[in-house]
Amino acid sequence: MKTIFAKSVSGRHAENLVLEPAENAPRAADMLPAELLRKQPPRLPECSELDVVRHFTALSRRNYSVDANFYPLGSCTMKYNPKFTEQVAGLPGFTRLHPMLAQLGRGAACAQGALQVLYDAERWLCELTGMKAFTLQPMAGANGEFTGVKLIAAYHKARGRKRTKMLIPDSAHGTNPASAVLAGFEIVNIESRDGMVDPQALARAIADHPDDVAGLMMTCPNTLGLMETHLAEIVEELRKVDALLYYDGANMNAIMGKMRVGDVGFDVVHLNVHKTLSTPHGGGGPGAGPVGVSERLVPYLPAPRVERREDDSYRVNFDLPQSIGYIGPFYGSFAVLAKALAYMMRLGGNGLTRASEYAVLNANYLRKRLEDVLDIPFDRICAHEFVASAPEGLRALDIAKGLLDRGIHAPTIYFPLIVKECLMAEPTETESKETLDEYVDALREIVAEGREHPEKLAAAPQSLPVRRLDETAAARNMILTEDMA
Amino acid sequence: MSNPADLLYSASHEWVKIQGEEAVVGITHFAQESLGDITYVDLPAVGDSVSADSDFGSVESVKAASDLISPVNGEVIAVNEALADAPEKINADAFGDGWLIKVKLSGKPEGLMDAAAYEEHCKNEQH
Numbered sequence: 001m002k003t004i005f006a007k008s009v010s011g012r013h014a015e016n017l018v019l020e021p022a023e024n025a026p027r028a029a030d031m032l033p034a035e036l037l038r039k040q041p042p043r044l045p046e047c048s049e050l051d052v053v054r055h056f057t058a059l060s061r062r063n064y065s066v067d068a069n070f071y072p073l074g075s076c077t078m079k080y081n082p083k084f085t086e087q088v089a090g091l092p093g094f095t096r097l098h099p100m101l102a103q104l105g106r107g108a109a110c111a112q113g114a115l116q117v118l119y120d121a122e123r124w125l126c127e128l129t130g131m132k133a134f135t136l137q138p139m140a141g142a143n144g145e146f147t148g149v150k151l152i153a154a155y156h157k158a159r160g161r162k163r164t165k166m167l168i169p170d171s172a173h174g175t176n177p178a179s180a181v182l183a184g185f186e187i188v189n190i191e192s193r194d195g196m197v198d199p200q201a202l203a204r205a206i207a208d209h210p211d212d213v214a215g216l217m218m219t220c221p222n223t224l225g226l227m228e229t230h231l232a233e234i235v236e237e238l239r240k241v242d243a244l245l246y247y248d249g250a251n252m253n254a255i256m257g258k259m260r261v262g263d264v265g266f267d268v269v270h271l272n273v274h275k276t277l278s279t280p281h282g283g284g285g286p287g288a289g290p291v292g293v294s295e296r297l298v299p300y301l302p303a304p305r306v307e308r309r310e311d312d313s314y315r316v317n318f319d320l321p322q323s324i325g326y327i328g329p330f331y332g333s334f335a336v337l338a339k340a341l342a343y344m345m346r347l348g349g350n351g352l353t354r355a356s357e358y359a360v361l362n363a364n365y366l367r368k369r370l371e372d373v374l375d376i377p378f379d380r381i382c383a384h385e386f387v388a389s390a391p392e393g394l395r396a397l398d399i400a401k402g403l404l405d406r407g408i409h410a411p412t413i414y415f416p417l418i419v420k421e422c423l424m425a426e427p428t429e430t431e432s433k434e435t436l437d438e439y440v441d442a443l444r445e446i447v448a449e450g451r452e453h454p455e456k457l458a459a460a461p462q463s464l465p466v467r468r469l470d471e472t473a474a475a476r477n478m479i480l481t482e483d484m485a
Numbered sequence: 486m487s488n489p490a491d492l493l494y495s496a497s498h499e500w501v502k503i504q505g506e507e508a509v510v511g512i513t514h515f516a517q518e519s520l521g522d523i524t525y526v527d528l529p530a531v532g533d534s535v536s537a538d539s540d541f542g543s544v545e546s547v548k549a550a551s552d553l554i555s556p557v558n559g560e561v562i563a564v565n566e567a568l569a570d571a572p573e574k575i576n577a578d579a580f581g582d583g584w585l586i587k588v589k590l591s592g593k594p595e596g597l598m599d600a601a602a603y604e605e606h607c608k609n610e611q612h
Contacts, residue, residue, distance in 0.1 A: 414548040414549055415549075417549050417551070420519075471522075471547045472522035472524060472547055475522075475524035475525070475545075475547060476524050476525075476572070476573070
């Protein structure tokens with residue numbers, strides 16, 4: 001398919017209703033230094049309105065989304081997002097509000113509804129996780145991780161000590177080490193034993209780095225989809241050396257209403273609102289990664305914070321002298337947070353609990369039904385997702401491509417790294433039994449095909465706009481430019 | 486492919502060829518096979534020091550990015566420059582042309598396996 005630039009024809013254009021600027025309005029040349037001005041107009045594609053409409057409609061038809069098909073991508077919680085949350089976020093009272101308003105003089109009086117959304121969202125998240133307070137500012141999960149790790153650094157710094165090590169189990173999310181390194185920490189890898197964080201390995205790592213362990217970052221349930229069984233011991237080990245516990249909330253969809261991480265003893269948690277609380281994910285829209293903290297970390301939260309006065313009015317507080325500062329613009333992804341609040345309020349506490357129960361039930365149903373199709377390395381009750389290996393002689397990549405041919409998005413493959421030829425599926429609570437059965441049937445068919453006609457499976461997919469891509473050549477010989485001339 | 490008997494092996498799948506005071510380091514055939522097609526290798530510079538059990542670079546494949554863990558202590562005296570443009574040499578010849586770095590050893594390497602012990606180690610890892 002041609003790019004929009006390749007479809008450009010000189011002089012072609014569309015009609016629209018842009019108003020002419022006022023006659024004596026200042027022009028860019030009046031305001032900017034000469035060296036910042038363009039010498040020639042930007043080389044944008046020149047197309048008619050119909051060219052543009054057809055181009056993007058064609059692209060959207062080639063797109064694959066959870067609105068159209070099953071999307072069992074493990075570690076990502078690709079649940080269906082009900083449309084009513086879009087209505088809430090699209091209310092004109094929100095969309096027409098300028099983010100500066102609440103910070104200007106008496107402006108906060110004109111933004112009370114929006115401030116209440118932020119305040120209430122924070123209270124709901126606190127209730128859901130058992131944390132003392134949340135910052136809603138981080139723009140998505142990894143930004144939330146960075147915020148959380150900076151909070152841990154601020155805690156130790158305020159006590160006048162330098163701690164350089166962050167402990168991270170090998171079953172944690174891949175972004176955890178990256179976030180910790182970005183915040184200036186060195187990583188100490190903790191090897192799992194039987195799919196679990198090993199308290200003895202943890203104790204050894206702490207002993208190996210006396211007075212130097214800042215904290216532990218855990219993903220729980222972990223990336224194998226397994227619930228940790230030694231949480232109490234782990235918390236105790238870290239408490240002994242006043243190191244903090246970070247909970248990666250990416251897998252929150254398994255535990256809503258079942259476990260509150262604050263009650264367990266975690267000090268920091270980030271939530272991927274765009275996973276658990278049903279706001280569009282990834283390419284579907286901006287994310288939000290609120291970070292919750294225990295009482296001892298509250299003073300370091302990013303500024304500003306939305307507070308409620310005694311007369312039930314809301315204000316934006318910038319006067320936070322120990323704050324780690326600004327993490328994102330204004331108050332975070334407001335519309336995303338409004339959707340999350342709408343979702344939480346619509347489901348209520350019982351509904352959220354039921355969502356987690358169904359998510360776990362669906363994953364276990366799939367795991368059990370796939371026992372004679374794939375290799376399941378951990379034969380025990382899983383949480384919201386589970387890992388499987390391609391059966392002997394078959395490759396995870398080929399199975400994934402075979403699924404694409406059958407109209408199903410592939411699960412996560414080759415992650416986590418500690419499982420060979422890994423296929424990691426997360427069905428979420430929104431999928432029906434019929435859909436799950438179709439997935440099982442498709443996998444059974446693919447595995448049989450891989451055994452009987454391996455050349456056929458190796459050639460999949462056949463039915464998509466592009467066939468098997470040469471991923472190696474694409475990675476070794478990247479061409480990332482578009483000729484816009 | 487069998488693991489050459491004149492090399493030593495680490496649990497994290499690096500091989501070492503000791504040549505007097507120097508050692509050549511690479512990743513094993515088993516490692517390259519598990520990684521799949523290698524697309525990029527990040528190596529240290531000549532003069533950098535490496536220490537046993539610490540990472541000295543990384544290797545990226547279509548499946549994953551993995552740290553390279555040094556099996557020895559010492560100073561880097563040569564790196565395989567050819568890998569920058571042709572990382573596939575590791576897939577093609579992990580024990581030969583696909584070598585990674587040459588190290589001037591400080592101290593005798595410890596805790597490494599011989600070919601037979603390493604083969605056993607790989608067998609256990611496959612499960």
